[in-house]
Amino acid sequence: xxxxxxxxxxxxxxxxxxxxxxxHRHSEWIGLGPILEEDIALASIAQDKVGQxxxxxxxxxxxxxxxxxxxxxxxxxENEYRCCHLVEYPNGEYxxxxxxxxLFDHAEYHRFDMLQGSTFEPIRGIARKFKxxxxxxxxxxxxxxxxxxxxxxxSHQRMQAALETAFPxxxxxxxxxxxxQVLIEENIFPGEDALRQRWxxxxxxxxxxxxxxxxxxxxxxxxxxxxxxxxxxxxxPLLEEMSWTLRYDPEAERW
Amino acid sequence: MSDFIQSLxxxxxxxxxxxxxxxxxxEAGDQWETYEVFHQAKTGARLIHVxxxxxxxxxxxLVFAKEQYGRRSTTTDMWVVRTADIFTLxxxxxxxxETAQEKLHREPQGYMEVxxxxxxxxxxxxxxxxxxxxxxxxx
Numbered sequence: 001x002x003x004x005x006x007x008x009x010x011x012x013x014x015x016x017x018x019x020x021x022x023x024h025r026h027s028e029w030i031g032l033g034p035i036l037e038e039d040i041a042l043a044s045i046a047q048d049k050v051g052q053x054x055x056x057x058x059x060x061x062x063x064x065x066x067x068x069x070x071x072x073x074x075x076x077x078e079n080e081y082r083c084c085h086l087v088e089y090p091n092g093e094y095x096x097x098x099x100x101x102x103l104f105d106h107a108e109y110h111r112f113d114m115l116q117g118s119t120f121e122p123i124r125g126i127a128r129k130f131k132x133x134x135x136x137x138x139x140x141x142x143x144x145x146x147x148x149x150x151x152x153x154x155s156h157q158r159m160q161a162a163l164e165t166a167f168p169x170x171x172x173x174x175x176x177x178x179x180x181q182v183l184i185e186e187n188i189f190p191g192e193d194a195l196r197q198r199w200x201x202x203x204x205x206x207x208x209x210x211x212x213x214x215x216x217x218x219x220x221x222x223x224x225x226x227x228x229x230x231x232x233x234x235x236x237p238l239l240e241e242m243s244w245t246l247r248y249d250p251e252a253e254r255w
Numbered sequence: 256m257s258d259f260i261q262s263l264x265x266x267x268x269x270x271x272x273x274x275x276x277x278x279x280x281x282e283a284g285d286q287w288e289t290y291e292v293f294h295q296a297k298t299g300a301r302l303i304h305v306x307x308x309x310x311x312x313x314x315x316x317l318v319f320a321k322e323q324y325g326r327r328s329t330t331t332d333m334w335v336v337r338t339a340d341i342f343t344l345x346x347x348x349x350x351x352x353e354t355a356q357e358k359l360h361r362e363p364q365g366y367m368e369v370x371x372x373x374x375x376x377x378x379x380x381x382x383x384x385x386x387x388x389x390x391x392x393x394x
Contacts (some may be wrong), residue, residue: 028266035287037308037319093271108321136321241265 001039003184007179009064009119011189013072015111016056018085018173020073022104024242028071028091030066041140045101048133051234052183055130060099063218074243075250078236079229086223088235095148095155095162102141103170103203110198111189119187141195142206149210162210167215171196171222284356291317292324295332302334313337 001009057069066072066124082183096154112134115127126200147154174196183189200217207214223233260272267385273304305324310316340392344351357380 032266035309037323038309041319041322044326136318140318143312145319147315156302 003179003182004188005064007177007182007186009060009066010177010179011183012056012060012064012123013211014034014082014084014177016053016072017062017081018087018104018108019049019053019056021081021083021238022087022100022109023047023087024055024238025087025091026101028096029094029097034094034170042101045137045140048137049242051218052130052133055126059126063122070246074239074246075097078231078239081235081239082229083228083230083235084169084172084223084226085229085232086166086172086177088108088232088238089166090234092208093158095158096166097150098115098141098144099159099162099166100170101137102145102206103166104173104196105134105137105141106202107170107173107199109138110202114195114198116192117187118189145206146210147214149207159210163207163212164215167217168220169223171217171220172224174199175222175224175227177227261342287311289338290320291337291338292316292320293334293336294324294330298331300331302332307338310335 023046026042026049030039030043030046053073055068057066057072060072062069067075086100089096089100093196104113111129112127112130114228115123115132145159149159150156166182174192176192177183180191180193184191202213258274260270260274261269262268288311289307290310290313291307292305294305295302308316308319308323309391310319313335317333320333321330
């Protein structure tokens with residue numbers, strides 16, 4: 001496969017993996033959320049994420065002949081996943097889950113916004129559709145971050161602490177791929193650096209409104225490795241749990 | 256010393272909740288206020304009241320309304336209104352809608368009847384008109 005094809009494939013796999021894993025993490029809140037209305041909202045967001053990852057795996061299958069979406073999603077070896085560490089972390093308390101959702105979705109929105117103008121034609125329409133879903137995810141995250149950041153002393157402290165934990169992990173979203181140059185030159189995707197810049201410009205004013213102090217990105221060590229298959233200890237047990245039913249009877253025609 | 260609650264749900268098992276763990280009951284009224292949700296199914300259509308939900312602010316009420324009442328059908332717009340901002344009558348005054356005498360003349364069925372009479376009259380006229388015409392032609 002030529003480098004251009006490899007570059008697109010790599011890009012799509014990491015996007016699909018991020019969506020799948022964060023979607024699964026969000027889904028772990030179902031039935032345990034703080035209140036029914038919020039439970040429904042986050043469950044829907046989780047469903048959107050898993051749905052988006054399915055679409056991307058299907059696209060990979062159609063364009064690059066990768067395995068079917070179920071196999072890609074559930075049956076690869078742990079080091080074949082390309083998700084960033086941010087999405088792997090356990091949910092923790094609701095503060096961490098919300099801040100992660102906030103940091104992740106703003107990056108995703110810009111990523112798909114950039115991909116709408118990609119020279120890789122098949123991603124354009126998909127990006128446009130995904131953006132309208134992610135717009136809701138952002139709305140949900142922003143409202144909560146503003147509210148809890150400026151809520152009580154406890155809510156503010158929790159959000160600030162969660163932000164400090166999640167921020168280095170979030171910088172790992174933008175771990176450069178070996179194909180950055182190809183992606184940029186071929187106008188497939190403007191690159192992780194450009195994306196990171198747009199992301200920082202977007203989240204900073206919102207965090208300010210929420211009275212939260214964004215850590216200085218230059219003084220933080222980004223959590224890299226995920227894009228090369230080096231994961232935290234949290235991913236393997238998660239994959240085990242996700243794929244348990246499928247592994248139980250891989251030949252089953254329906255569940 | 257008791258055992259942890261065992262569940263088929265791995266999330267519950269992970270929480271390591273003791274079987275005899277005491278819990279504090281929530282205070283009565285420890286809830287967010289309620290909002291009424293109005294849903295529009297297509298552009299230009301009127302917004303119809305579909306239910307209510309709990310939310311701590313109007314912006315979150317909208318965020319919740321979108322999934323709670325908009326996800327199962329096409330939605331073009333939504334409104335939320337604080338339940339407390341809706342004015343209605345006291346239950347004991349609801350009998351003002353009852354009337355002492357029959358007021359059929361104020362109900363729209365009366366006008367529907369008028370339309371029917373007009374249509375019948377027109378039809379009759381048309382029929383008479385056609386028969387007149389054929390007679391004229393035979394002369």
